[in-house]
Amino acid sequence: MKVKIGELARMTGCQVVTIRYYEKEGLLKAPERTEGNYRLYGDDAIARLQFILHCRQHGMNLSEIRDLLTFSDNPTVSCDWINTLIKKHIMDVDRQINDLLHLKEHLKSLYDKCDGGKKSECGILKSLNSFENCTYCQKMKRKKSLPQ
Amino acid sequence: MKVKIGELARMTGCQVVTIRYYEKEGLLKAPERTEGNYRLYGDDAIARLQFILHCRQHGMNLSEIRDLLTFSDNPTVSCDWINTLIKKHIMDVDRQINDLLHLKEHLKSLYDKCDGGKKSECGILKSLNSFENCTYCQKMKRKKSLPQ
């Protein structure tokens, strides 16, 4: 059963423009067209888009997904590297979680330092003004996660 | 004591180009210049840049920081809203942490499903192909955090 782009969007929860974008980026193959030049997708295309969305949801970027799709289209080589890819992602997600946990602690310590008065009394502005007394920022600085 | 842009970059860990970018975006005031047209920064500018970096580190975007700076430059109004801003950030960070924890669980369940064989036996590719059996993705779908 063939569907047009709007229907595909509805089925997958992906925006129409994003589907066209994925096609332009070479993640989705150019589908067949109707006489009126409308894109027409079959089950394979639907599955492919769902695969892409699934990967995006797992934090992969478009070029990693392209690699997976290329591999998937070409089943003659070993798939060892996929485990490596997943492992890399787990470590990456772990790092992000740790950073965010630290950040949350610091934001919590900022909260309620503002007493709703005027600027000169606002504890939040004061805190944001000093890196030195901020263990969170010292830690981050060592990790070089400031803008590069 | 006045410093040139390179020195300011070294002092703050921020890149030279980024400093100029912040100026163009109106976060840093245009500094005085030497005879040779080099930017020359005083202590106030250094503090201001550190404030900006500190805020960036806390996940604020440039327009939020602009708001904070505008407020900070104009101390006649109440600062109640700053607590609200921080609260919003805490909730946002919380959401990100939760999403990432779920994602990590799912990635862990993917790991080692690939046995290094050929495509048809790769458990990871199989898993990535089905949304239906993926509780993580079902959950995320309800939360509408798929590409909008």
Added chain:
DNA sequence: ATAGGATCTATAGTCCCTATAGAGTCAAGG
């Protein structure tokens, strides 16, 4: 026949930088 909705292409904008090109400035060494 026409109104509306869906689709088409092409292009520009978003955010927060990062990279590049080509020119000017300045201090030290030969």
Added chain:
DNA sequence: CCTTGACTCTATAGGGACTATAGATCCTAT
């Protein structure tokens, strides 16, 4: 004094993953 090399200047383009806009075309229902 001249040159070398490090630093700085401006202006412009690129990147990633979309999102928004404009203007044209197609299709269906009234």
